[in-house]
Amino acid sequence: MLLLRNARVMTCDPARPGLGILEHGAVGIAANGTIAYVGDDRTAPAADQTLDLDGRLLTPGLVDCHTHAIFAGDRAREFALRAAGATYLEIAAAGGGISATLEPTRAATEAELGALLGARLDAALATGTTTIEVKSGYDLTLAGELRLLRVVAATASARRPHVVPTFLAHLVPRDRAADRDAFVAEIATQLIPAVASARLASSVDIYCDEGAFTLAEARLILGAARASGLGVRGHVGQFVDLGAAELLGELTALSADHLEQVSAAGIAALAAAGTVAVMLPGACVQLRLPVPPIARLRAAGVRLAVASDLNPGSSFSSSLPLQMWLATTHFAMTVEEAWLGVTRHAAAALGRAATAGILAPGRPADLVAWQCREPGDVPYRYGANLVERVVRGGLDMTAL
Ligand code: NIG
Ligand code: FE
Secondary structure, eight states, X not given: OEEEEEEEEEOOOTTSSTTOEEEEEEEEXXXXXXXXXXXXXXXXXXXXXXXXXTXXXXXXXXXXXXXXXXXXXXXXXXXXXXXXXXXXXXXXXXXXXXXXXXXXXXXXXXXXXXXXXXXXXXXXXXXXXXXXXXXXXXXXXXXXXXHHHHHHHHHOOTTSOEEEEEEEEOXXXXXXXXXXXXXXXHIIIIIHHHHHHTTOOSEEEEEESTTSBOHHHHHHHHHHHHHTTOEEEEEESSSOOOSHHHHHHXXXXXXXXXXXXXXXXXXXXXXXXXXXXXXXXXXXXXXXXXXXXXXXXXXXXXXXXXXXXXXXXXXXXXXXXXXXXXXXXXXXXXXXXXXXXXXXXXXXXXXXXXXXXXXXXXXXXXXXXXXXXXXXXXXXXXXXXXXXXXXXXXXXXXXX
């Protein structure tokens, strides 16, 4: 056993109050890559190897529960246009936006897509992410979406964060606008069953908003996901509240993401279903959108996660510490909420509550040792990478 000792251990264990911090803590890692011990340093079992952390913070590996990490090309010119005053919806209406990423992604080979995705997964690991969701959605043909999900599966490795794949019904591509209903039916009756039977994704996401899918289409597609035994989640209320939070609650969705616009009924539905609200402050700030109603979500008892939304349009970053900074400053979330948002609550949003986001014996040893002592230091010292060491499945990735 390897013992990480003399640490401030943030367990995020709901059996303990707050962030579940053990002041003089230790974590033991068994040879099989699981956690063997979490507790007081002075009563820790004997170990073959020890590492003294000198009172620094030791936390669960971070969980990024919302990314679009598989795409080719970039949209730097759109960034410049927005900086000069254009809006995301104006740029999308003029032929930019998600549609502009379809062409380079479709044209890229599997090797090229794998290399791009692999580099993004490696960058995420370097800032503490040990579990990452990856959505498809930048091909939007039947064969092409299956191809993206196969590349995601092939790019995952023991040296990278655990990958949780999602099929995303992103929008109706322009070449299918004329037979929109047939496209939606193909997704529901062919693509989703194919994704489920090949186990290429564990959940289905839909972008239900202005310029994307309607509420009726979302009901059809997410209904098919449920019927195929897949989890459901949704991009909802980023621009316009179409009533999709209510639908997600009705379907006991894993997560409802964005939520800049959401009604009281929508919040009540999420709370009743135990659906996690995923906050994406990077995308919100970059598109200059109003802040989601954090206080009302909190008061309703909705769990909040915080994710990167890594994508070429609204948030080209995989750093969760940066998102924690935006969550605590721009979104006025507490430091405790920001940490639970990238650990325990993010794991719940992925249906991985039993294996990620909490430090407890028997779980995979996914940990981050930080170059600081205070939980607040990570968002407070934004832009600095305070990660000292990342352990993934018991393997010290820093030493590799
Ligand atoms: O989560 N809103 C939809 N999807 C992404 C943006 C994707 C893009 O612009 O390429 C988001 O912000
Ligand atoms: Fe997104």
